[in-house]
Amino acid sequence: MRALVLACALIAPAPLWAQPAAPFFEAAAPGEPRAARFLPMPVTRPFQVPQQSAPGVVVTAPVVAAPAALAPEAALTVASVAGSLGADNAPDSVRLSHYAFGAYQRGFYSTAFSVALRASADDDAAAAALIGRLYEEAKGVEQDLEKAAGWYAIAAGLGHAAANARLGSMLLRGEGVPKDAAKAADAFQAAADAGHGDAAYALAIMKLRGEGREASARTAFEAMTVAAKAGHAAAQHGLAVMYTEGQGTVPDDEAATRWFGKAAAQGDPTAAFLYAVRLLDGVGTTPDRVRAEPFLALAARSGRPEAMSLYARFLADGATDRAGEVEAVKWHLLARTAGVSDLYLDGFVGTRAQDVVDEGRARAQTFIGRRPARARDG
Secondary structure: OOOOOOOOOOOOOOOOOEOOOOOOOOOOOOOOOHHHOOOEOOOOOOOOOOOOOOOOOEOOOOOOOOOOOOOHHHHHHHHHHHHHHOOOOOOOOOOHHHHHHHHHHHOOHHHHHHHHHHHHOOOOHHHHHHHHHHHHHOOOOOOOHHHHHHHHHHHHHOOOOEHHHHHHHHHHHOOOOOOOHHHHHHHHHHHHHOOOHHHHHHHHHHHHHOOOOOOOHHHHHHHHHHHHHOOOHHHHHHHHHHHHHOOOOOOOHHHHHHHHHHHHHOOOHHHHHHHHHHHHHOOOOOOOHHHHHHHHHHHHHOOOHHHHHHHHHHHHHHOOOHHHHHHHHHHHHHHHHOOOOOHHHHHHHHOOOHHHHHHHHHHHHHHHHHOOHHHHOO
């Protein structure tokens, strides 16, 4: 099976939040009291929660006042921030965990940790997920990947739609838990079923590789579709490739072009180049040079030699003034420096006025000097 033309490095350890997976603690039997599942902790005011040896906390009375670190009038802002970090997007009422997210957003990590612990006593999945994140990122507490994984597992078990994705990533890498591709796939599957794009993309790649799941282009295509529809740029690119090559589905140029376009619109330079080529050639769509130009320019500016060369020819073919000629010379010289030659463009440059060539060369040198060293080195 040919490798997909996409960045197949499985999910970076970015802040992912998700839903159910096999827990790393002894689950309570149905009807078993909460005390059997969580470590008892004393109630103190202000919130001074000592470090624990395992995830979980129980309080003996509900919290009725907002923590002193956050003013009550900040509640609406806190709720909006919570949505971006994994809490409910539009809660009916502000919960204690929303204050924890607000503290996190403001950099009050110790407060966020203490408040989230209190909120987790009420089986608040978002609070448990935040505690996992704090342990993972070493914010407000010492880094402890084992505890982070445990808290992600608790949040996942409570139905949180991205702790499962983060949990799957840790299982896949063996961070804080024994490395287990099958369990990682289970966690990604649960998160993908809830519409989590990162998890669905990870699951698709695992199914293509036969990692933790039997290799299957058909089921990989299904997972890739879920991720693409969730707005995941790499998945949109990958789905376009699968439509192009007929992996897990019948070849469909129109669908491929559409998904290349969606990935390109999110700034994917490779997808932008492929989309521009399809627009120029009329593959899966009506030929359209005007629509192709900005995507071709994006791909060229990303440093792709073939995109630079094609953009130079595009500009040379449509050059009607000196500025267009200078840009065409610039991109041709850059492409040739990167190892892509074009006799037609060599001839174009050879017939331009010397001042045009000199300015194009100067702009090429400026472009090389401004690009990050890593990009220049490939």
